[in-house]
Amino acid sequence: MKHSPFVALLILGALVGPTGNAAVLTVNSAADNLTADDRLTLREAVLLVNQSGNAFAAFLRGLTPGEAGRISGVFSGDLILIEPGTYTLTLDTGATDEQRGDLDLTVSSTMLIGAGAAQTAIVQTVVGERVLEVNPGLLPDFAFTALGTPGAVRRLPESAAAA
Numbered sequence: 306m307k308h309s310p311f312v313a314l315l316i317l318g319a320l321v322g323p324t325g326n327a328a329v330l331t332v333n334s335a336a337d338n339l340t341a342d343d344r345l346t347l348r349e350a351v352l353l354v355n356q357s358g359n360a361f362a363a364f365l366r367g368l369t370p371g372e373a374g375r376i377s378g379v380f381s382g383d384l385i386l387i388e389p390g391t392y393t394l395t396l397d398t399g400a401t402d403e404q405r406g407d408l409d410l411t412v413s414s415t416m417l418i419g420a421g422a423a424q425t426a427i428v429q430t431v432v433g434e435r436v437l438e439v440n441p442g443l444l445p446d447f448a449f450t451a452l453g454t455p456g457a458v459r460r461l462p463e464s465a466a467a468a
Contacts, residue, residue, distance in 0.1 A: 328358060328378040331386045337395045339364040343371020347385070347392050347427070351408045354383045354415050382414045387427075389420040397431045406434035413440050 330353060334344035339352070349372065352363035358380040360368045368376075396405045407429065410417075419425025429436045 326379045326381060328354070328376060328380040328383040329386065330354065330383065331375045331388070332392075333375060333388055335390050335392050337393060339366075341366055341369050341372075343369055343374075345372050345375040347387060348394075348396065348408060350385045351410050354380065354385065355409070355411045357381075357412075383412065384416045384418065387417065387419040387425050389424040390426075392425075392427045394427065394429045394431060394434070394436065397434075406431050408437050410437060410439045 330345065330350040332345050332347045332350050334342075334346045336344065336346050337348055338346055339349060340346075349364065353360060353376070356363040358376070360366060394406070394408070408427075427436050
């Protein structure tokens with residue numbers, strides 16, 4: 306299914322409701338890094354959601370003005386918007402498991418919205434890693450293509466998510 310910007314706005318409106326509280330993170334870099342620059346990477350967005358917006362807990366530094374400018378709202382029931390393009394996951398080293406390999410999305414009721422499966426792809430290049438590992442509460446409407454090892458997206462069982 307192809308998602309237009311209008312559909313994304315409808316989904317966003319349903320997600321944030323009349324108070325507009327949910328955080329919206331708009332990824333604008335296809336790089337796979339945690340570099341302090343003016344671009345927000347997909348890995349940075351996922352780590353920020355996992356840490357309720359605390360950049361120091363997420364990647365041991367504050368946000369640059371450019372990164373902060375890609376985030377609006379308050380962290381709770383968040384939306385990560387992924388611009389059209391190919392996002393290649395390349396990090397095979399990092400201080401924590403979340404900072405390398407697959408993207409571990411641990412916060413329930415988070416939505417990932419790309420420009421549609423034909424326009425947005427997330428590709429895993431690290432051997433033995435998936436693209437995403439998600440908690441059961443993650444909304445399942447992925448508007449992107451996940452490419453990599455078999456089982457590119459792994460949804461954790463309820464019991465593992467609670468642990």
